[in-house]
Amino acid sequence: MSPEEFRQEAHRLVDWMADYMQNVSQYPVLAQVAPGSIKKQLPDSAPVLGESFEKIFKDFEKIILPGMTHWQSPTFMAYFPANNSCPSILAEMLMATMGAQCMSWLTSPAATELEERVLDWLRDAKGLPNSWKGVIQDTASSATLSAILSARERHSAFAINQHGFTGEHRYRIYSSEHVHSSIDKGVKIAGIGQSNIVKVAVDEAFAMIPSALEKAIQDDLAAGFTPLCVVTAIGTTSSTAIDPIDAIGDICLKYKVWHHIDAAYAGTALLLPEYRWMIKGIEKADSYVFNPHKWMFTNFDCTAYYVKDTQTLINTFSMTPEYLKTQQDDEVNNYRDWHIQLGRRFRALKLWFVIRSYGISGIQEKLREHMQLAQWLYEKLDEHPQFELLAPMPLNTICFRYLPASGDIDTANERLMQKINDSGKAFLSHTKLNGAFTIRIVIAQTNVKKTDVEMVWQLIQEAAYSQH
Numbered sequence: 001m002s003p004e005e006f007r008q009e010a011h012r013l014v015d016w017m018a019d020y021m022q023n024v025s026q027y028p029v030l031a032q033v034a035p036g037s038i039k040k041q042l043p044d045s046a047p048v049l050g051e052s053f054e055k056i057f058k059d060f061e062k063i064i065l066p067g068m069t070h071w072q073s074p075t076f077m078a079y080f081p082a083n084n085s086c087p088s089i090l091a092e093m094l095m096a097t098m099g100a101q102c103m104s105w106l107t108s109p110a111a112t113e114l115e116e117r118v119l120d121w122l123r124d125a126k127g128l129p130n131s132w133k134g135v136i137q138d139t140a141s142s143a144t145l146s147a148i149l150s151a152r153e154r155h156s157a158f159a160i161n162q163h164g165f166t167g168e169h170r171y172r173i174y175s176s177e178h179v180h181s182s183i184d185k186g187v188k189i190a191g192i193g194q195s196n197i198v199k200v201a202v203d204e205a206f207a208m209i210p211s212a213l214e215k216a217i218q219d220d221l222a223a224g225f226t227p228l229c230v231v232t233a234i235g236t237t238s239s240t241a242i243d244p245i246d247a248i249g250d251i252c253l254k255y256k257v258w259h260h261i262d263a264a265y266a267g268t269a270l271l272l273p274e275y276r277w278m279i280k281g282i283e284k285a286d287s288y289v290f291n292p293h294k295w296m297f298t299n300f301d302c303t304a305y306y307v308k309d310t311q312t313l314i315n316t317f318s319m320t321p322e323y324l325k326t327q328q329d330d331e332v333n334n335y336r337d338w339h340i341q342l343g344r345r346f347r348a349l350k351l352w353f354v355i356r357s358y359g360i361s362g363i364q365e366k367l368r369e370h371m372q373l374a375q376w377l378y379e380k381l382d383e384h385p386q387f388e389l390l391a392p393m394p395l396n397t398i399c400f401r402y403l404p405a406s407g408d409i410d411t412a413n414e415r416l417m418q419k420i421n422d423s424g425k426a427f428l429s430h431t432k433l434n435g436a437f438t439i440r441i442v443i444a445q446t447n448v449k450k451t452d453v454e455m456v457w458q459l460i461q462e463a464a465y466s467q468h
């Protein structure tokens with residue numbers, strides 16, 4: 001493809017992209033395809049001769065598009081969102097065009113320096129401790145693994161990095177049973193062993209009970225284990241429960257345990273001063289992660305990971321073979337030493353575009369709108385005798401179920417959710433709370449409006465009543 005052909009195709013694509021954004025709610029939110037049906041339409045082997053872009057794009061529309069779930073649809077209310085926005089997409093286009101690999105300061109100084117700047121902006125706008133430093137990683141899963149590895153290396157004085165596990169310590173990690181599965185995964189990968197995660201009891205709002213944590217630590221010490229790290233959640237995955245990080249922070253300090261805070265989804269809410277209570281006492285913690293790629297209108301992937309002590313992070317990961325040494329190494333930040341992989345994309349550009357386009361106040365306005373819309377639906381469900389709320393709603397994730405007049409409640413709710421998802425009009429997901437099948441609705445999509453929430457409320461009622 002020549003640059004001239006590229007220009008023409010790109011102009012056409014931009015028109016397609018703008019149309020897609022305008023019309024996204026006309027597609028079925030959840031892809032309505034059977035397993036294997038997309039693959040069946042693709043040839044067994046790669047083309048030997050090059051094909052025209054026109055032909056490729058036709059197949060994209062015909063084969064690929066029907067197999068897409070439309071995460072940017074305003075009635076995508078499943079899981080947590082992976083929001084994009086126009087300024088973020090524009091930045092992705094520029095990033096792809098320059099195709100820079102920003103592993104070191106030298107390999108694109110602007111990428112490093114912009115990243116330092118925008119992460120400081122976000123840190124301050126969210127009220128995080130102003131001595132902390134941040135790095136952009138791919139996902140919260142990687143950031144949490146980084147935290148667990150840093151905890152391990154701080155405790156062993158970097159000996160496990162050098163010599164591997166010698167069996168001196170039997171490490172333990174603590175979290176509530178409601179934290180994200182990435183914590184278990186990180187513990188597995190870090191060599192600590194999944195059986196060494198202690199799931200601490202929660203209260204009626206699904207938040208960790210500090211006294212239960214302290215008891216678990218004491219029991220482990222008595223049994224010869226070494227408490228290593230506590231992972232708390234600001235916004236658990238099931239119900240966005242808020243662990244009391246202030247009290248837990250005191251316990252972590254007392255027993256010299258690393259405290260990592262996973263605020264992957266809910267962390268964006270800290271841009272609103274009225275939600276800062278969630279991080280009271282954060283200065284006692286060691287690390288904190290949140291995902292602008294969820295609720296901050298920045299294309300997946302973009303995770304902001306903040307640490308109190310950058311040297312521990314860098315000592316855990318740095319690796320400087322001769323061919324990566326540069327003359328500036330003493331004066332600059334080489335972000336490759338702040339995470340697991342070497343290569344890195346220029347993700348700071350999209351954060352910069354998003355923050356500047358919306359302004360902090362523009363983002364705040366969206367967040368408040370989402371909270372209000374969620375509150376409206378929460379009240380509707382609360383008032384209705386045939387629906388039951390199954391968790392408090394500190395932010396904008398609603399956990400509820402339908403109470404049928406007769407028959408099995410879980411089955412009725414599974415059917416209700418399936419019916420809505422099969423309709424293609426909205427996409428909801430579920431969890432289990434106290435053993436009960438729980439439907440979750442997250443009102444946080446970039447462009448969600450009151451009419452979308454009203455429509456979903458209508459769908460829920462119709463799907464419930466149609467069961468009789």
Ligand SMILES: *Cc1c(COP(=O)(O)O)cnc(C)c1O
Nearest residue numbers: 139140141180182237262264265
């Ligand atoms: C989404 C989520 C994660 C995982 O995020 P990735 O960036 O996909 O790894 C972890 N923890 C919580 C609380 C989450 O909501």
